[in-house]
Amino acid sequence: MKREALGRSRGGLTTKIHLVCDANGIPLGVVVSPGQTHDSTCFETTLEAVPLDWWPEAVAGDKGYSAGRIREWLGAHEIGDVIPRRDNEVRPEGVEFDREAYRRRNVVERLIGWLKECRRIATRFEKRAKTFLAMTTLAVLRRLLKLRNKIRV
16 A cells, blocks of 8 residues: 555545646656655655756744754755744754745645645545556646746746
8 A cells, every 4th residue: 555655544545746836836756655644754755756957945833843853954955945844853952943944835825725725636546656646747737827828937
């Protein structure tokens, strides 16, 4: 089941879509995993799905991504992090959290909301991980074509 990115939950078989987008909501990389998989376990895989010439200066994520392993990986790749610390974590002295940058994280949330409006993605008609990822990629391409006229690259 793991190979097919299907996971069990109370609602039945589920799949998570992990994605990276730029500040304009343009998707740059997509990865799928079983539904019960924690988001932080797919962090590196998701960022590595992004072509190297599009790698960000900083990555924003919620508290679920607040792990030393992730911060070390970002530091090794010279990428800043805009990830709030969990309540039980100690913030290093002299390091301020950029609230303005964190507020812009809603761009990825809106992108995921848009993908869930695509019925085929929301209900996962495809049973194979490859075909589901292909349909997700087609939905992303459809979004890119719609945005093409709004944002000139």
